Amino acid sequence: MIIALPVLAEAGVSEVADGTGGDRRASSSRHLGCAGGALLALALTPGCRVELGPPAQARSTSYPTVWIYTAIYQEQIDQFDALARQELPEVDLQWFQAGSEKVAQRWEAEHSAGGSPACIVATSDPSWYVDLAARELLVPYVSPRTLELPRAWVTPYYAAHHIDLMVLGAPNGQPGPQRFDELADPRWKGKFSSGDPFSSGTTFTTVSAWDRLHGQDFLKQLDDNGWVMAGGNSAVLSRIESGEKPIGVVLLNNLLTKPGTAQIIFPEDGAIPIPGPLAIPTDCPDKAAAERVVDWLFGDSAQQLVVKNRMHSPFPGMPAPDGVPPLDQIKLAPLPDDFLDQAAERAPDLRARLEALQK
Numbered sequence: 001m002i003i004a005l006p007v008l009a010e011a012g013v014s015e016v017a018d019g020t021g022g023d024r025r026a027s028s029s030r031h032l033g034c035a036g037g038a039l040l041a042l043a044l045t046p047g048c049r050v051e052l053g054p055p056a057q058a059r060s061t062s063y064p065t066v067w068i069y070t071a072i073y074q075e076q077i078d079q080f081d082a083l084a085r086q087e088l089p090e091v092d093l094q095w096f097q098a099g100s101e102k103v104a105q106r107w108e109a110e111h112s113a114g115g116s117p118a119c120i121v122a123t124s125d126p127s128w129y130v131d132l133a134a135r136e137l138l139v140p141y142v143s144p145r146t147l148e149l150p151r152a153w154v155t156p157y158y159a160a161h162h163i164d165l166m167v168l169g170a171p172n173g174q175p176g177p178q179r180f181d182e183l184a185d186p187r188w189k190g191k192f193s194s195g196d197p198f199s200s201g202t203t204f205t206t207v208s209a210w211d212r213l214h215g216q217d218f219l220k221q222l223d224d225n226g227w228v229m230a231g232g233n234s235a236v237l238s239r240i241e242s243g244e245k246p247i248g249v250v251l252l253n254n255l256l257t258k259p260g261t262a263q264i265i266f267p268e269d270g271a272i273p274i275p276g277p278l279a280i281p282t283d284c285p286d287k288a289a290a291e292r293v294v295d296w297l298f299g300d301s302a303q304q305l306v307v308k309n310r311m312h313s314p315f316p317g318m319p320a321p322d323g324v325p326p327l328d329q330i331k332l333a334p335l336p337d338d339f340l341d342q343a344a345e346r347a348p349d350l351r352a353r354l355e356a357l358q359k
Contacts, residue, residue, distance in 0.1 A: 064286055065092040066293050069107055070122040071100040071201065072276075076309045080297075083305060088296055091289065099232060100125040100201030111137070111283055119284035120293060122276065124164060125201025127208070129277045130344035133157040139280040139287055145298045145315070152337050153275050153314050160275035161297055163312040163327065165252040166206045168265035169240050176247055179269040181214055183222055183247070190226035192247035193239050197354055200232045202251055204350075206272045208343040209333055211350055213269075223357045237261060256310040256321055264324070270333030275314065275340075 070077065077095050084093050096106065100123035110116035121129075132138050138157040146159040153160040170176025177183055183192050195203035210218055228245055233254040239245040240262045248262070252271070255264050278297060280290045296302055303313045310321045320326040336342070343350075 064289060065094055065117075066119045066286070066289050067094045067096065067117045068120045068122060068293070069096045069103045069116075069118040070120075071098065071103055071124050072122065072309075073097075076305075079305055079309065080302065083301060084293075084296070087301060088293065091293060093293070099199055100128070101199045104128050107281065111281075115283045116281060117283075117285065118281055119286065119290035120278060120297075121281060122161060122278050122297075123201055124205070124274060124276050126205060126275055126277055126340045127344040127347050128201070129158045129279055130340055131347075132279065132281070134344075137282050139282055139284065139290075141280055141287075141291055141294065143291070143295050143298045145295070148316065149314050150316075158277040158279035159298070160314040161278045162276045162306045163314050164202055164274040164276060165312065165330065165332075166202060166249060166272035166274060167252050167255070168267055169237065169248040169250045169255050169262040170265060171240065171243070171246050172260070172263050174246070174263075176263065176265050178265060178267065180210065180249070180267050180272075181218070181269055183227070183249075184218065184225050186225065188225065188247055191245060192226070192249065193228035193230065193236055193245035194249035195232045195236055196229050198351070202233065202274050203229070203249070204347075205274045205343065206249065207354070208346070208350060209272045209335060209339070211346070212335065212339060212342065213333060216353070219353065219357065227357075229354075229358070252324065253310045256323065259323070266330055268331070270331050273327075273332050273335075276311075 072080075074097055077097055081093060081095065084091065096103070096118070098106070103121065103123050104125065107116050107118055107121060110118070121132075129138070133155070140156045142154065142156060143159065146154045149159060153163075168177060168180070177185070177188055177192075182188065194206070197204040197207045207219065228239075233251045236245075236248040236250040237254050237258060240248045240250070241258075250262075251274075252264065255262060278294055280287060280294065284290050303315060303318055306313050307319055307321055312318075312320060312327050324330075
C-alpha cells in the first residue's frame with residue numbers, strides 16, 4: 001500500500017441533528033503526543049510506503065461536485081457553504097445533513113448498493129470511523145495542517161475537525177450534580193436525562209466513556225436511578241428548560257447556542273471530549289477534489305468558523321468559543337490514548353446492554 005502525504009513546508013508543516021439536503025445550499029473531524037507521531041505511525045504501518053506528497057502537477061486541477069455527509073446543524077452548514085463559495089469557487093459543494101447514526105445508515109446502505117457519492121463524511125461518532133478504517137473503506141490521507149494536532153486526534157485515515165464537549169446542564173440558580181458519577185446518587189433520581197445513544201453519536205461516545213471510566217455496573221446504576229435516554233442534545237436542553245428533567249447530560253455547544261437557558265457545569269470528573277472527525281471514503285468519485293476540500297476545512301478561516309459556531313477547534317493556539325475556557329484549561333475525562341479504538345471494539349456489547357436497559 002502507498003500512503004501519499006501532502007507536501008510539507010521546509011519547517012516541517014505547511015499550511016470539519018436531523019434534516020435532509022436539497023439544492024446546492026442545503027444539499028450544496030484527543031490529546032497527547034506530537035505531530036511527528038503521526039508520521040511515525042504511518043512509517044511503521046506494515047506494508048505501507050509513505051510518500052511526502054505527489055508533485056503539484058500530478059494533482060487534479062479541476063474539482064467537480066463534492067458531497068459532504070455531515071451531522072453538524074443546518075445553520076452551520078449554511079455558514080461553511082457561504083465561506084466555501086468565496087474561498088473555493090472551483091468546487092461545487094453539496095451537503096447531506098442528518099444525525100450521526102442516520103448519516104452512517106445512509107452511507108452504509110449506498111455503499112452496499114454499489115457505492116456512495118459522499119466524498120467527505122463528518123459526523124460525531126468516532127467509533128464509526130474506527131470501524132470504516134478497519135474495513136479499509138477510508139482513503140489514507142493526512143492533511144498537512146493536521147500534523148499540528150495532538151497525536152490522539154489524528155490518524156492516517158481521519159482527523160478531528162472540531163471538538164465537542166459533553167458536560168452537565170442544570171436550571172440557573174439551582175443546585176446540580178458536580179460530577180457525572182453523581183447521577184447515580186438518589187438525590188437526582190428521576191431528574192436527569194441524556195440523548196438516545198442509538199441515534200446520537202455524541203451520546204453513544206459519552207456512554208462508552210462512562211463504561212470505560214466507571215465500569216459496567218455504572219449504567220445499571222443510572223438506569224435504576226431513573227435515567228431517561230431520548231432524542232438528541234436539543235431534546236435534552238428542552239427538558240431542562242421545561243423542568244421535565246432538570247438535569248441534562250448535554251453538549252456544551254447546545255448550551256452555548258441558547259445562552260441563559262441553563263447553567264453550564266464542567267464535571268469535576270472531567271468533561272467528555274468528543275472529536276468530530278473528517279474522512280474521505282473509498283467510494284468517493286474524485287479523491288483529489290475531496291483532499292482539496294479537507295485541506296480547506298482544516299485551514300484558518302474554516303477553523304475560525306468552527307469557533308464562531310461555539311465549538312472548540314482541535315488546533316493549539318486557536319481561541320475558545322465566547323464565554324468558555326480553552327481546552328487546555330478544562331478538565332477532561334482521563335481516557336486512554338486508544339479509547340476510540342477500544343470503544344469501537346466494545347460497541348456491539350455496549351449496544352446489547354443498552355438495549356436490555358431500555359426493555
